[in-house]
Amino acid sequence: xxxxxxxxxxxxxxxxxxxxxxxxxxxxxxxxxxxxxxxxxxxxxxxxxxxxxxxxxxxxxxxxxxxxxxxxxxxxxxxxxxxxxxxxxxxxxxxxxxxxxxxxxxxxxxxxxxxxxxxxxxxxxxxxxxxxxxxxxxxxxxxxxxxxxxxxxxxxxxxxxxxxxxxxxxxxxxxxxxxxxxxxxxxxxxxxxxxxxxxxxxxxxxxxxxxxxxxxxxxxxxxxxxxxxxxxxxxxxxxxxxxxxxxxxxxxxxxxxxxxxxxxxxxxxxxxxxxxxxxxxxxxxxxxxxxxxxxxxxxxxxxxxxxxxxxxxxxxxxxxxxxxxxxxxxxxxxxxxxxxxxxxxxxxxxxxxxxxxxxxxxxxxxxxxxxxxxxxxxxxxxxxxxxxxxxxxxxxxxxxxxxxxxxxxxxxxxxxxxxxxxxxxxxxxxxxxxxxxxxxxxxxxx
Numbered sequence: 001x002x003x004x005x006x007x008x009x010x011x012x013x014x015x016x017x018x019x020x021x022x023x024x025x026x027x028x029x030x031x032x033x034x035x036x037x038x039x040x041x042x043x044x045x046x047x048x049x050x051x052x053x054x055x056x057x058x059x060x061x062x063x064x065x066x067x068x069x070x071x072x073x074x075x076x077x078x079x080x081x082x083x084x085x086x087x088x089x090x091x092x093x094x095x096x097x098x099x100x101x102x103x104x105x106x107x108x109x110x111x112x113x114x115x116x117x118x119x120x121x122x123x124x125x126x127x128x129x130x131x132x133x134x135x136x137x138x139x140x141x142x143x144x145x146x147x148x149x150x151x152x153x154x155x156x157x158x159x160x161x162x163x164x165x166x167x168x169x170x171x172x173x174x175x176x177x178x179x180x181x182x183x184x185x186x187x188x189x190x191x192x193x194x195x196x197x198x199x200x201x202x203x204x205x206x207x208x209x210x211x212x213x214x215x216x217x218x219x220x221x222x223x224x225x226x227x228x229x230x231x232x233x234x235x236x237x238x239x240x241x242x243x244x245x246x247x248x249x250x251x252x253x254x255x256x257x258x259x260x261x262x263x264x265x266x267x268x269x270x271x272x273x274x275x276x277x278x279x280x281x282x283x284x285x286x287x288x289x290x291x292x293x294x295x296x297x298x299x300x301x302x303x304x305x306x307x308x309x310x311x312x313x314x315x316x317x318x319x320x321x322x323x324x325x326x327x328x329x330x331x332x333x334x335x336x337x338x339x340x341x342x343x344x345x346x347x348x349x350x351x352x353x354x355x356x357x358x359x360x361x362x363x364x365x366x367x368x369x370x371x372x373x374x375x376x377x378x379x380x381x382x383x384x385x386x387x388x389x390x391x392x393x394x395x396x397x398x399x400x401x402x403x404x405x406x407x408x409x410x411x412x413x414x415x416x417x418x419x420x421x422x423x424x425x426x427x428x429x430x431x432x433x434x435x436x437x438x439x440x441x442x443x444x445x446x
Contacts, residue, residue, distance in 0.1 A: 002035065002038055002039070003297060003298075003301055004297060005031055005032075005034060005035040005038075006032070006035050006087070006297075006300050006301055006304055006307065007087075007296065007297040007300045007301070008028075008031055009028045009029075009031040009032045009035065009080060009083065009084065009087075010028075010083070010084045010087040010088055010300060012024045012025070012027055012028035012031065012080070013025055013028045013080045013081060013083075013084035013088075013271075014084060014088060014271060014272060014275070016028070016080075017264065017268050017271060017272060018272070022073075022077060025076070025077040025080045025081065026073050026076050026077055026080070028076075028077075028080035028084065029075075029076025029077055029078075029079045029080040029311075029315075030076060032079055032080060032083055032307075032311050033076075033079075035304075036051050036308050036311070036312075039304065040052075042304075043304075043305055043308060044305050044406070046401045046406075047305050047308050047309050047312075050308070050309060050312045050313070050316075050359070051308055051312045053316075054312040054315055054316045054319070057316070057319060058072070058075065058315070058319050061319060061322075061323070066322075066323065067319060067322060068322075071318060071319065071322040074318050075314075075315040075318040075319055076315070078314040078315055078317070078318050078365070079311035079312070079314050079315040080311070081187075081191070081314070082184060082187070082188075082310040082311060082313070082314040082361070083307040083308075083310050083311040083314075084271065085184055085187055085267070085271055085310070086184070086303060086306055086307050086310050087300045087303060087307055088270075088271040088272070088274060088275045089182055089270060089271065089274050090299065090300070090303050091274060091275040091278045091279070091296055091299060091300070092251075092274055092278050093299055093302075094278055094282055094295055094296060094299050095244075095247065095278060095281065095282070098240070098281075098282075098285060099240045099241075099243070099244050100239050100240055101239075101240055101241045101244055105140060106140070106144055106165065109121055109124055114221075114224050114225045115221055115224075115225075117164075117168075117221070117224040118164075118168050118213075118216060118217045118220045118221050118224055119213050119217055121165065121168035121169060121172060122168050122169075122171050122172035122175065122213050122216060123172065123175075123213065124172065125140060125168065125169045125170075125171075125172025125173055125175075126172040126173065126175040126176055126179065126180070126209070128140075129172065129173045129176045129180075130176055130179070130180035130181075130182050130183075140165075140166075140169045141166060141169065141407060141408055141410075141411035141412065144161065144162075144165055144166065144411070144412075148161055159414075160223065162412040162413075162414060163223060163423065164220060164223040164224050166408050166411070166412050167220065167419075167423050167424070168216070168220065169408070170396075170397060170404055170405070170408050170419070170424070171212065171216050171397060171424075171427070173396065173404055174212075174393045174394070174396040174397050174404075175209045175212060175213070175393065176393075177205070177389050177392045177393045177396075178205030178206070178208050178209040178212075178389060178390065178393055179202065179205050179206055179209050181198040181255075181265075181266030181267055181270065182266075182267060182270040182274075183267075183389075184310065184361060185364060185388070185389050185392040185393075186198050186201065186266075186267055186389070187267040187268075188314075188361070188364050188365055188368050189201075189364075189368050189371070189385050189388065189389065190265055190267060191368075192368040192369055192371050192372060193368070193371040193372055193375065193381055193385065194265075195375070196371075196381060196382065196385055197265070198265070198266050198267070200382060201382075201385060201386060201389060204386045204389075204442060205386070205389060205390075207438065208390050208393070208435060208438065211431070211434060211435070211438065212393070212431060215427065215430055215431055215434070216427060219426070219427060219430075247277060247278075247281055250277050251270075251273050251274055251277045252273075254269075254272075254273035254276060254277060255269040255270055255273040256269075258272060258273060275296075278296075279292060279296060282295065282296070305403075306403040306407075309359060309361070309403055310361060310403075313359050313361040313362040313365060314361065314365055316362050316365070317361070317362055317363075317364075317365020317366045317368075317369065318365065318369070320365075320366050321365070321366050321369035321370070338443075339379060339380060339383045339384060339443065340383065340439060340440060340443040342374075342379075342383075342384050342387070343383045343384045343386065343387030343388075343439050343443070344387060344436055344439055345387075346367055346384055346387040346388045346391050347387040347388070347390050347391040347394075347435060347436065347439065348391065348432070348436075349363065349367070349391065350363050350364065350367075350388065350391030350392055350394065350395040351391060351394040351395045351398045351428060351432075353395070354394075354395035354396075354398045354399035354402065355398045355399070355400075355420070355421070357399075357400065357401055358399075359399060359401060359402055360392050360395035360396060360399055360402060363395070364388060364392050367388060368388065371384065371385065380446070382446075383439065383442065383443055383446065386439070386442070387439055390435055390439075394428050394431065394432075394435075397420070397424040397427070397428060398420050398421070398424060398425075398428055399420065400416045400417055400419075400420040400421075401416075405419050405420050
């Protein structure tokens with residue numbers, strides 16, 4: 001029975017998107033709470049403590065009269081939305097075993113000139129993650145681990161593969177908030193500030209993403225030369241490559257139709273389109289509704305730890321933003337603080353707190369909650385939103401407790417501290433002044 005609670009919570013949230021009835025979202029949040037409490041001991045330590053602290057703080061503030069029922073319901077709804085966001089997009093992971101091209105993805109990507117391998121991996125990871133979300137990390141990290149074991153690559157040679165390939169995968173994943181409508185960062189910002197759209201953020205995100213790829217290319221391209229010498233050449237594209245392309249096109253077409261014909265934005269349209277197309281493909285291939293539903297449920301349950309992080313962080317953000325004094329925003333606007341300085345503060349605060357152990361989604365949920373009152377007082381929120389999206393991308397690489405770094409650490413069998421700081425620290429330090437200057441140029445142009 002317990003194995004169906006998490007998929008049920010996702011379905012209830014998708015019903016909310018279809019009907020607009022928030023009561024389903026609140027029920028979904030309650031189902032999540034029951035599931036997380038029932039599986040608390042099975043969670044990773046950091047996730048377990050995040051859930052416990054969120055509950056204790058919420059109950060304490062409620063008992064003290066500093067948290068109303070409206071805020072509590074909003075916290076449950078937010079937890080349901082972001083958990084379902086990850087769970088629904090992750091259903092496409094079910095297609096991995098059905099397509100050989102996904103199982104042999106590293107042999108495909110390692111083809112071509114070695115000097116182009118880093119941007120190829122980063123851009124491909126970003127594109128795949130735009131659809132698969134954390135399923136991309138599971139796919140590329142898991143398949144690399146299997147590839148290295150099958151070929152007997154161990155010791156320093158194995159570490160070289162992990163260092164080159166998986167870091168480019170992580171950095172490609174970090175580009176998703178900058179360019180993809182399916183990013184949780186875009187979902188948070190557009191949920192708090194519906195007047196902002198993904199298309200408004202995209203031009204700035206593309207420039208920042210290009211800068212990140214170029215800097216990473218300069219730092220990493222020599223390491224890929226050694227890795228490329230151990231690749232296995234393919235004689236052609238693996239079977240099923242064309243069908244996979246059609247599946248991705250189908251997802252994009254359904255998303256476009258939903259955006260054009262309903263009030264849903266791109267992020268919410270993706271939450272409906274990805275599981276719909278995925279389940280139809282699975283049903284077409286397996287011809288067994290029961291086996292398809294069981295596999296989809298197992299896939300969602302496999303993401304329980306990451307979904308708990310998203311849900312607890314979102315709820316915690318709502319609870320914390322409710323504690324912000326009403327006069328704080330007025331104070332900020334009263335001092336006539338430049339939007340550029342606020343954008344820089346947002347950009348720097350996210351990676352800084354991530355390095356200290358605060359998961360980026362928590363910080364972003366709190367800061368994004370300040371966008372509506374700032375806009376109401378006459379400040380253009382676009383530049384601050386751009387700074388937050390860029391800061392979120394950097395924070396994804398620097399958070400030792402973030403889901404992406406933890407996944408890479410687990411599959412690569414390396415310390416998450418090494419991944420976050422040893423492999424990404426210099427990269428982020430080089431980027432920070434360049435990105436701050438880029439924000440200054442955009443502010444001047446605005």
